[in-house]
Structure formats: structure tokens, C-alpha cells
Amino acid sequence: MPHVDGAGVRARACRSRAASLAALGMLGMVGLLGTFGTIGCAAAERGEEARDAAEPIRAAPNASGAAANASGVAANASGAAANASAPARDEQGRASSEGDSDVRITISAVGDCALGDLAGVAGEGSFTAELAKHADPIAYPFARVRALFAADDLTIANLEGTLTNHDGRANPVFAIRGKPEWAEMLAQGSVELVNLANNHSHDFGFVGHEDTKRALDRAKVGRFGHGVVDRREVRGVTVVNLGYLGGPQGTQARVVRDVAREAKPGTIVVVSFHWGIEGSHATAPDQQRLGRAAIDAGASLVLGHHPHVLQGIETYRDRHIVYSLGNFVFGAHSQPADMDSLVFQETFHVRDGKVHAVAERRVPVRISSSTRRNDFRPTLLEGDEAARVLDKVAKFSASIPAS
Numbered sequence: 001m002p003h004v005d006g007a008g009v010r011a012r013a014c015r016s017r018a019a020s021l022a023a024l025g026m027l028g029m030v031g032l033l034g035t036f037g038t039i040g041c042a043a044a045e046r047g048e049e050a051r052d053a054a055e056p057i058r059a060a061p062n063a064s065g066a067a068a069n070a071s072g073v074a075a076n077a078s079g080a081a082a083n084a085s086a087p088a089r090d091e092q093g094r095a096s097s098e099g100d101s102d103v104r105i106t107i108s109a110v111g112d113c114a115l116g117d118l119a120g121v122a123g124e125g126s127f128t129a130e131l132a133k134h135a136d137p138i139a140y141p142f143a144r145v146r147a148l149f150a151a152d153d154l155t156i157a158n159l160e161g162t163l164t165n166h167d168g169r170a171n172p173v174f175a176i177r178g179k180p181e182w183a184e185m186l187a188q189g190s191v192e193l194v195n196l197a198n199n200h201s202h203d204f205g206f207v208g209h210e211d212t213k214r215a216l217d218r219a220k221v222g223r224f225g226h227g228v229v230d231r232r233e234v235r236g237v238t239v240v241n242l243g244y245l246g247g248p249q250g251t252q253a254r255v256v257r258d259v260a261r262e263a264k265p266g267t268i269v270v271v272s273f274h275w276g277i278e279g280s281h282a283t284a285p286d287q288q289r290l291g292r293a294a295i296d297a298g299a300s301l302v303l304g305h306h307p308h309v310l311q312g313i314e315t316y317r318d319r320h321i322v323y324s325l326g327n328f329v330f331g332a333h334s335q336p337a338d339m340d341s342l343v344f345q346e347t348f349h350v351r352d353g354k355v356h357a358v359a360e361r362r363v364p365v366r367i368s369s370s371t372r373r374n375d376f377r378p379t380l381l382e383g384d385e386a387a388r389v390l391d392k393v394a395k396f397s398a399s400i401p402a403s
């Protein structure tokens with residue numbers, strides 16, 4: 001069995017960080033830390049949020065353009081899953097019977113993607129070592145989900161970590177870094193858009209973050225969060241993505257202000273939150289408060305990540321709040337205890353200036369093609385395993401307070 005030395009590798013990045021700090025006597029209650037990240041993470045978050053508050057929201061340079069085709073991956077990828085997810089359309093991609101103002105758009109969402117190694121970890125079991133075993137390392141991580149993503153209109157992930165060659169590590173406990181050229185993994189995997197509002201975006205400081213943004217821009221992968229909003233036209237419909245850290249004070253006021261500004265008639269507004277308690281399947285009250293506030297302000301869909309495990313899905317005012325999507329391509333952890341994940345798909349029907357969520361699909365996934373370790377290649381589940389994951393999500397969903 002492959003191994004990676006160091007207990008930290010086996011533990012989830014931020015949670016372990018909290019545990020390490022606790023072990024060092026720097027902190028008494030790990031549980032407190034766990035809410036919305038850790039002390040060290042929170043420091044980075046405060047800096048970011050201060051910057052958010054100071055800067056007007058701006059469009060990312062790559063925000064416009066043909067979102068669905070940004071990856072250059074042909075939409076004719078084979079696979080039953082992909083075919084099943086594709087809504088019926090004519091050549092223009094519009095719903096065939098009801099005219100120009102009537103469009104169906106399918107958005108897919110996945111959780112934490114760490115396209116790199118934990119700093120200080122190398123050798124057997126690491127992301128880098130796994131890639132070296134494969135003839136096409138860029139295509140490898142998303143190889144088994146690419147067909148599904150190529151068949152939708154937009155795929156959104158959380159990019160947890162950095163893509164940089166910079167050595168100036170700024171996160172002393174857990175720092176995630178991959179090569180800038182690995183941004184192309186997202187493009188080839190038909191992931192068009194990533195959230196950068198998370199506690200690992202500055203693991204290699206300002207330089208690492210700038211490098212990451214440049215790498216994504218070069219690969220034509222969109223990005224949002226930390227004050228950047230992604231606005232794009234998808235088959236004639238404006239889709240807006242906003243991303244926030246859940247923890248910092250004032251987040252709710254910013255979310256409500258931003259969503260209210262963006263939620264024009266006929267616009268799909270997707271809000272991503274990096275929030276919750278690491279390792280917890282239970283939805284924290286603050287998650288529910290923020291998620292519902294975003295919907296109340298006009299959001300069409302709320303996506304969550306950071307716990308590294310699945311949480312429930314709430315239907316609130318006919319919108320979905322997906323509290324935690326778990327991990328996805330997660331290079332920073334070679335032996336996670338829980339490898340269950342989900343692709344969440346929502347189909348919106350946009351008609352006469354109104355956005356209706358008309359179909360929801362939960363596609364169960366194991367984050368690895370191996371059951372014995374994480375080989376960083378998410379794989380669609382079938383049969384009993386798929387049913388088990390769906391049951392689990394249904395159970396978590398049922399435990400979310402109704403009010």
C-alpha cells in the first residue's frame with residue numbers, strides 16, 4: 001500500500017492544522033477553531049475580506065466569452081452519464097419549442113479541488129508521484145468525469161490551493177501547491193470556472209495567488225471570489241458567480257448587497273461559500289443563515305465547500321442550498337477516510353425574465369478510482385455504492401433544521 005510519511009498528510013488540511021495548534025497548546029478548543037476554518041486560515045481571510053471591502057467588485061478579465069466551450073473539449077464525449085444529463089435542445093442550444101426567451105441551462109458543481117501536493121510531501125502517494133505514472137498527466141485527474149462536464153453548460157469547482165512555482169510559503173502548517181501548467185487540467189476536464197475564496201488561496205502569499213490567477217487566465221478557466229465576480233453569457237443568459245469565505249464578520253451584508261445588485265431579471269446568480277466545520281456532516285446554523293440570506297436576496301443556487309465531506313442539501317423558496325460538496329480532485333490528501341462525493345447538477349429554465357430551477361440531479365462519486373487510497377481521479381459510482389451515497393446525502397438533508 002502506498003504511503004506518505006507524516007500524520008498531517010492523512011488528516012484533512014485545516015482540521016489537522018487546528019489539531020496541531022491545539023497540540024502545541026496554542027489553543028484549547030479545536031471545535032471552536034473548526035467553525036469556518038482555523039486561526040491561521042482566518043488571518044488570511046481577514047486580509048482578503050478587508051481587501052474585498054475596500055475594492056469595488058470587478059469583473060475578471062476572462063469573465064465574458066463562450067463559457068461552455070472555454071475548455072475546448074468537444075461536447076461529443078461518450079458516456080451514458082453525460083448523455084443522461086444533457087437537456088433536449090436544438091442546434092442553438094435553446095429549448096426547441098418556446099422561442100428565444102426560453103432557455104434551459106444545466107450547471108454542474110463540485111467541491112474542493114487541490115491540484116497539487118501539500119508542501120513538504122513528495123514521493124509515493126503524492127499527487128505529483130501519481131501523475132508521473134500516467135501517459136497524459138494533464139488529462140488524468142478529470143478523465144472519468146470529463147464526459148459528464150462536457151455535456152453541461154457550465155461546471156464550477158472550488159480550487160483549494162495554489163498553482164505557482166513560488167517558494168515563499170505563507171501558510172506555515174499546510175500549504176498546497178501545484179504547477180501553473182496544471183490549470184490546464186481544469187480546462188481539459190471541462191471545468192470552466194473556479195472559486196478562489198477559500199483558506200488556501202494565499203498559501204504561497206500574494207505572489208502565489210497572482211501566479212494562480214495568471215495560470216487560470218492562460219488556461220481560459222474563469223475565476224471568482226475575493227472580490228472578483230464572474231459574469232458570462234451562457235447561450236444568451238447572463239450567469240453570475242460570486243464567492244465568499246463564510247466566517248468573517250460582515251459577510252452576510254456583502255452577500256446581500258452583491259446578490260441584490262446582480263440579480264436582474266432573467267439572470268442566474270450562483271453564490272459559493274467556503275464555510276462550515278471541517279469533517280462535520282452537520283450543517284452549522286451560520287451556514288443556513290448565510291445560505292438563506294443569499295436566496296432571499298435573489299440567488300438562484302447556493303454552493304458550499306470546506307468541510308471536506310458531504311453535507312445535506314436544502315430546498316428553500318424553490319432554490320437549492322448545497323451545504324457541502326465534499327472533496328473532488330484532492331491532491332493534498334492521499335488517504336482520506338471518507339472518499340464520498342457528489343456532482344450536483346441544476347437545470348434552470350429561463351423564460352420571460354424569470355429563472356426557474358426545474359431539474360436537480362445528484363451524481364454520486366468516489367474521489368478516487370481506487371478504494372484503497374486516493375489516486376486523485378474521481379469516479380462515478382454505480383449500483384449499491386451510488387445508492388449508499390445518495391442515501392447518506394438524503395439523511396444529512398433530512399437533519400437540516402426546517403426553520
Ligand SMILES: [Zn+2]
Binds near residue numbers: 160199200274306
Ligand atoms: Zn477550506
